[in-house]
Amino acid sequence: MxxxxxxxxxxxxxxxxxxxxxxxxxxxxxxxxxxxxxxxxxxxxxxxxxxxxxxxxxxxxxxxxxxxxxxxxxxxxxxxxxxxxxxxxxxxxxxxxxxxxxxxxxxxxxxxxxxxxxxxxxxxxxxxxxxxxxxxxxxxxxxxxxxxxxxxxxxxxxxxxxxxxxxxxxxxxxxxxxxxxxxxxxxxxxxxxxxxxxxxxxxxxxxxxxxxxxxxxxxxxxRRRDNAVEQAGAHLRRIERDLHDGAQVRMVALAMELGRAREELEQGADPRQAAIRVAAAHDEAKQALVELRELARGIYPAVLTDTGLTGAIPVLTARCPIPVSADITLDSRPPAAVEATAYFCVGELLANLCKHSAATAGWVRIGRSATRLRVQVGDNGVGGAAPNPTGGLAGLTDRVDSIGGTIAISSPVNGPTLITVELPCG
Structure with a gap:
């Protein structure tokens, strides 16, 4: 009919x-x-x-x-x-x-x-x-x-x-x-x-x-190739700076304290003074280990490798001084590159939430369809989030774009803010 x-x-x-x-x-x-x-x-x-x-x-x-x-x-x-x-x-x-x-x-x-x-x-x-x-x-x-x-x-x-x-x-x-x-x-x-x-x-x-x-x-x-190369260069420069300003300084101080302790022991000085220097060197060694662990976590966190986003995202939200809830619904782990990008996106967005939003609560939602991984980070803060050429959101956009993803920012003045990242994971 x-x-x-x-x-x-x-x-x-x-x-x-x-x-x-x-x-x-x-x-x-x-x-x-x-x-x-x-x-x-x-x-x-x-x-x-x-x-x-x-x-x-x-x-x-x-x-x-x-x-x-x-x-x-x-x-x-x-x-x-x-x-x-x-x-x-x-x-x-x-x-x-x-x-x-x-x-x-x-x-x-x-x-x-x-x-x-x-x-x-x-x-x-x-x-x-x-x-x-x-x-x-x-x-x-x-x-x-x-x-x-x-x-x-x-x-x-x-x-x-x-x-x-x-x-x-x-x-x-x-x-x-x-x-x-x-x-x-x-x-x-x-x-x-x-x-x-x-x-x-x-x-x-x-x-x-x-x-x-x-x-x-x-x-x-x-454009994606250039962004990836630029991001890799910036990442390497950050690692070099962190090593130079952090762990390297600690290791230099450790070597100096141990050298002074050895000189004092060789010259027959008071053993208690040498013990003090060894204790200071020990503290420097522990601080260097802490900074190296933090640096390694920034490169690729072990918890992400071991547990995926399901286990790594709650670790990020637990560190926030603002209460942040996490709702993660994944039936399987996405590819490693997509998983790492999603993790660092959440980390950067949570850092921005703590610094700029003046929010009292936030939330992270992660879900997956047949071909896309969707990451949403929101808060009830003052809003007004917008990318600028030197800000974290611009770098985040480049990171997402380098693997063919998209990012959408909804942040009117007086809030709330909702940032949605979609990554291909077919």
Whole structure:
């Protein structure tokens, strides 16, 4: 019943007539494409010269204009949103560099390919669709305008010989009803012809996105690689600074105390004074061990390796001076890189909560779907959290982005604050 209802209503649906209008505009786009294609053809012939190469580069670049027109037409009429490609990168200076960059631009060539195919497709589709609709509607209404004497007398049909024994006269009853039935069938079939043509155009339009999608992927991977390298360098510098300012100072003090104790013992000094120095050295050794443990915990905590997020996150929340609840629902452990990123995100967000939120309570929620790990940290503080280039949230964003995750910050003034991190873990 639903199929029959759709078959009957498809000719009067807004989508059908939007797509029909889209196809009827095809010849106008084809005319613009003819200009670009012919210019590219003649420029390619003349490309044996420097001027010809420059002309070819200019024509190829102008093909992006065809792509922009088609994106606009598809968005306004078909409701199809196609991402704009990134601007062409300039990697070389001067006119020669511009020509080489233009000729190496993948997106421009794809737009030119689309323009080449739009000339026959646009004209043929508009012709077939307009002719189909016109004939089908005229045939469907044939009995009505046949009854009008001026039209009937001015459009007399001769008999059609179908077989040797039967002749069909379209202008004699009840044959006009058969013509009307054929026309109605054509009207009912017309929307599906229109949908088929627009589906073909959608496929061709997606060609335009290939270049931009490829370029976006390359840029994203490059950005993530640069962020990962920068984070690794910053991490190493932090470890070096912590070792230099912490454990190394302790070890130097330990060596000095032990050296003085040895000198005093060798010189026959009071053993009690040497014992005092040994005790001081012992204290320095214990402090150095504490700082080394803290440093190792910052690199990769042992509790995370042993118990995963289920055991490591409660350790983090227990250290907070503000009461923080933890709700962790995981049926299995995520990959190590995702697990470590989630742990350090929670650690950084809890540190920010304690320093800046003025909250009296906080919460951590961690859950996992088939392909994503979701980490949420919230509080009832003053709000106003926002990333800045030198702040912890900016570094956190880079860390999350480096493995393909996302971070969303909701922190209106006067709170509450909710920060959601989603990490891929399919």
């Amino acid at each position: 639903n199929v029959f209802r759709r078959l009957m209503t498809e000719p009067v649906r807004a989508r059908t007539w939007r797509e029909t209008g889209y196809l009827l505009l095809g010849p106008l786009v084809a005319a613009a494409c003819v200009v670009v294609v012919l210019a590219a053809f003649y420029a390619a012939i003349a490309s044996i010269t420097v001027i010809g190469l420059a002309a070819l580069a200019a024509v190829v670049s102008s093909a992006r204009g065809i792509g922009a027109i088609e994106r606009l037409r598809a968005r306004r009429i078909l409701g199809l949103t196609i991402a704009m490609p990134p601007a062409r990168a300039r990697t070389r200076a001067g006119l020669t560099g511009w020509v080489r960059d233009a000729l190496a631009d993948r997106t421009s060539w794809l737009c030119l390919l689309y323009a080449v195919t739009s000339v026959p497709f646009g004209i043929a589709q508009a012709y077939v669709v307009s002719l189909w609709w016109a004939l089908s509607l005229l045939m469907a209404a044939y009995p009505a305008w046949y009854l009008i004497p001026p039209l009937r007398d001015g459009h007399h049909f001769d008999a059609i010989q179908l077989t040797s024994s039967w002749r069909w006269h379209p202008d004699q009853w009840p044959h006009p009803l058969l013509v009307s039935v054929i026309g109605i069938a054509g009207v009912l079939a017309a929307p599906w012809l229109v949908h088929g043509f627009t589906s073909l155009d959608r496929w061709r339009l997606r060609i335009l996105t290939l270049g931009s999608h490829h370029d976006d992927q390359v840029r994203t991977l490059q």
